[in-house]
Amino acid sequence: MSGAYLYCIAPAGVVPPSGLAGLEDAPVRVASFGTFTAWYSELDARPEPSIERIRRHNQVVEAALTEEATPVPARFGQWFTAPAALEEKLREGAAVHEESLRRVAGAVEFGLRVAEVEAPPASAPAAVPEATTGRAYLEALAVRAAAGRSRDARGREIAARIASVLGPVVRQERIESAQSRHEVVRLAHLVARRDVESYRAGVAAARRRHPELRFLLSGPWPPYSFAA
Amino acid sequence: MPDELTLQDELTLVELVNRVLDRGVVITGEVTISVAGVDLVFLGLDLLLTSVETAVQRKQLPPQTE
Numbered sequence: 001m002s003g004a005y006l007y008c009i010a011p012a013g014v015v016p017p018s019g020l021a022g023l024e025d026a027p028v029r030v031a032s033f034g035t036f037t038a039w040y041s042e043l044d045a046r047p048e049p050s051i052e053r054i055r056r057h058n059q060v061v062e063a064a065l066t067e068e069a070t071p072v073p074a075r076f077g078q079w080f081t082a083p084a085a086l087e088e089k090l091r092e093g094a095a096v097h098e099e100s101l102r103r104v105a106g107a108v109e110f111g112l113r114v115a116e117v118e119a120p121p122a123s124a125p126a127a128v129p130e131a132t133t134g135r136a137y138l139e140a141l142a143v144r145a146a147a148g149r150s151r152d153a154r155g156r157e158i159a160a161r162i163a164s165v166l167g168p169v170v171r172q173e174r175i176e177s178a179q180s181r182h183e184v185v186r187l188a189h190l191v192a193r194r195d196v197e198s199y200r201a202g203v204a205a206a207r208r209r210h211p212e213l214r215f216l217l218s219g220p221w222p223p224y225s226f227a228a
Numbered sequence: 229m230p231d232e233l234t235l236q237d238e239l240t241l242v243e244l245v246n247r248v249l250d251r252g253v254v255i256t257g258e259v260t261i262s263v264a265g266v267d268l269v270f271l272g273l274d275l276l277l278t279s280v281e282t283a284v285q286r287k288q289l290p291p292q293t294e
Contacts (some may be wrong), residue, residue, distance in 0.1 A: 075253060
């Protein structure tokens with residue numbers, strides 16, 4: 001018996017284009033729940049991640065992203081033992097999924113990574129020393145934690161500066177501290193389709209205003225970062 | 229120029245992989261893998277961890293990539 005692999009939740013009436021193939025080239029099916037649908041494929045086993053499967057998963061989700069509709073993407077690996085199990089689980093959470101669809105309706109996601117052209121000098125050890133006294137170990141941990149808080153604060157500061165330039169075109173923002181020396185913050189922005197050009201212009205303005213920063217913009221994406 | 233295009237493609241792949249593996253709604257309660265704040269890039273079936281740091285070291289963050 002086949003299991004069911006979930007790609008996304010879509011508004012009612014949004015169906016896969018004819019011939020759309022999902023993972024393992026399985027056809028993409030639709031389960032209807034009145035106010036929303038679920039796009040899934042029947043697979044013999046839970047798929048393991050690979051670049052090809054990740055691309056294919058996103059291709060299906062992007063097929064549900066139209067001028068009129070925005071899906072709620074599922075994370076890779078949402079596999080159910082049977083289509084009936086998928087339907088039961090989604091029906092249980094119907095109110096949550098309806099709210100998620102409302103939250104992302106009419107919008108797309110952009111990713112914005114911000115790096116500093118001149119990286120600040122490292123102020124913390126790269127790793128806590130292994131062979132040391134307990135006091136030295138705790139002191140090293142404290143220094144690293146302080147450096148992390150400093151970086152988080154810097155990231156929030158930069159995010160606030162960018163937000164002041166972008167203005168209200170960003171419906172919702174997700175901020176994530178970066179883990180590398182050059183990258184200072186990662187932002188995910190939910191932007192209404194009608195505001196995409198204004199958003200791009202805003203990012204261009206932020207670049208001009210902040211030559212000390214480097215911006216890496218990606219998108220538009222389906223709203224993975226705002227799915228939950 | 230080809231090197232810049234390759235790096236842009238790689239950065240787009242990093243963005244894609246991070247979104248598909250680390251974001252999106254979780255229904256079953258199981259996730260394949262999640263490593264907060266660290267980029268995940270698969271090459272074939274091997275898992276490699278990289279970061280913007282690596283991209284910078286290999287040169288050239290592209291000029292204002294879009």
